[in-house]
Amino acid sequence: MRLVALALLLLAGGCPYCPVEYTPPDPTAARWEEADALFHQDPRWLGGDGAYSIDLRDGRSVWLFGDSFIATSAAHTRRESTLVRNSIAVMKGRDPITATMEFAWKDDGTGPSSFFPEVGDHWLWPVDGYRLEQGPLLIFLAEVRPTPGEGLGFASAGFRAVRVPNPDRPPAEWKLEPVASLPAPADVNATVGNCVAREGDFLYAVSVDGDREHHGRMARWPLYVVGEGDLTEPEWLVDGRWIGQHELTKNPDVVLEDASTECSLTGDGWSSWVYVGTRGFGNAAIDFRAAEHIDGNWLDIAPELYRPGGDFTYAGKAHAELDPNAQDDLYRYDLIVTYADNSFTFEDLFDPAKEKTLYWPHFVRIQFTYPSC
Numbered sequence: 001m002r003l004v005a006l007a008l009l010l011l012a013g014g015c016p017y018c019p020v021e022y023t024p025p026d027p028t029a030a031r032w033e034e035a036d037a038l039f040h041q042d043p044r045w046l047g048g049d050g051a052y053s054i055d056l057r058d059g060r061s062v063w064l065f066g067d068s069f070i071a072t073s074a075a076h077t078r079r080e081s082t083l084v085r086n087s088i089a090v091m092k093g094r095d096p097i098t099a100t101m102e103f104a105w106k107d108d109g110t111g112p113s114s115f116f117p118e119v120g121d122h123w124l125w126p127v128d129g130y131r132l133e134q135g136p137l138l139i140f141l142a143e144v145r146p147t148p149g150e151g152l153g154f155a156s157a158g159f160r161a162v163r164v165p166n167p168d169r170p171p172a173e174w175k176l177e178p179v180a181s182l183p184a185p186a187d188v189n190a191t192v193g194n195c196v197a198r199e200g201d202f203l204y205a206v207s208v209d210g211d212r213e214h215h216g217r218m219a220r221w222p223l224y225v226v227g228e229g230d231l232t233e234p235e236w237l238v239d240g241r242w243i244g245q246h247e248l249t250k251n252p253d254v255v256l257e258d259a260s261t262e263c264s265l266t267g268d269g270w271s272s273w274v275y276v277g278t279r280g281f282g283n284a285a286i287d288f289r290a291a292e293h294i295d296g297n298w299l300d301i302a303p304e305l306y307r308p309g310g311d312f313t314y315a316g317k318a319h320a321e322l323d324p325n326a327q328d329d330l331y332r333y334d335l336i337v338t339y340a341d342n343s344f345t346f347e348d349l350f351d352p353a354k355e356k357t358l359y360w361p362h363f364v365r366i367q368f369t370y371p372s373c
Helices: 002-011 033-040 223-228 346-350
Strands: 026-031 045-055 060-071 081-084 087-092 100-104 123-131 137-146 154-164 191-199 202-208 216-222 235-238 241-244 264-267 273-279 285-291 299-306 312-318 332-342 361-369
Touching: 026 299, 033 361, 045 087, 045 123, 045 312, 045 332, 045 361, 060 123, 123 191, 154 191, 191 264, 191 273, 202 223, 216 223, 264 312, 273 332, 285 361, 299 361
Parallel strands: none
Antiparallel strands: 026 361, 045 060, 060 081, 060 087, 087 100, 123 137, 137 154, 137 191, 191 202, 202 216, 216 235, 235 241, 264 273, 273 285, 273 312, 285 299, 312 332, 332 361
C-alpha cells in the first residue's frame, strides 16, 4: 500500500525537510455512487443500516448491519418483507466495484430472523469487532431496549459480545459463543466497542455513554485475553493512565467529546490515527478527527467533512481494509467511508420510488493529502 511506501520513505530519510512535529492530514470527501451497487447483489436483502466491516485477513471481510429488510416473496419489495434486527454479509475482494457480497441471516422456522438473536424484549445491533490473526473473531453488540412513546422508541441497555471460533467457515456454520464482560463503569447503559482497533499487543475500544452527552471513553484488553473470549478485566484510561476496572476510584477519562455511537478508528500511517463518525442529528455530517496516539488528544480536523443531505443521515464510519487506490501520487491515499440514510416517516421506506435508494449504506471516498516535503 502507498501508506507503507510513504512510511518507508520517511524512515529512510527520503524526505529531509518534513516537519518533525505532528501534522494532521488534509482531507477532502466526495460521494462514490457507483460503489453502492455492492449492497444490491442479493435480491432478498433490501436495505439496512449500521454497515460496520471487519477484516477477516484472507481477502474477505464481514459486514455487520442493524435493522435489515429481508424479502419474503419473489416480488422482492419491502412491502413483502420482514424487518430483522440485524444481518451480516461476507465480502470477497478489497475493491467495492469488483467485490462480491454474500448476505446472511437466520430463519426461525416462520421466516427470516436476526443473525444475532434477541434477548427477551431487548435486541442487538452489532457494532465493531476484530479478528485475531488466524484466530477467532470478536464482535461487540449494542443491547437495545424498547421505549414506546419516548424519543425514537428505543434506548441503550449496555452491550454484549460474542466470539466466533470458526470465522473461516460460511456464516451459516458460525458458532456464536457468548463472551463474559462487565458493564461500563461510568454508565451501565453505555455501549462498549462502538469502534475498536489494535495497537501493539492491545485491543482498544471506544465506549460511548448511553445518555445525551455521548461521552466517548477508552478501554483496552491484551490480545491474548481477547483470544480467550474474556472481557471481564478491561483497563480504562484515567488521568492519562491505564487502570483495571476493579481498581477504579473515579470515572474514566472522556477522550472524545460528543462521540458518535457508530464510528471507526483507523491507523493512517502518518498522523497515526483517524476517527470517523457522524456529528449532529437529522441532516448529520461525516465527522473526521485525528490524533498522534490512539488514546491521545483527538483534534477536530474536519467536523463537517461531508454532509450527505437528506432528513436523517447517520452511521458514518471508515473501512480501512478496502483498497480501491488508483492514484499514483505517493502523498495521497483514499479512505473509504459509508453512511446510512433514513426517514423520520417510516412509510417513506416502502415508497416504490424511494426504496431502492433510501435506507441503504452509501459510499464516500475521503482523500488525504500529506506534505510532499
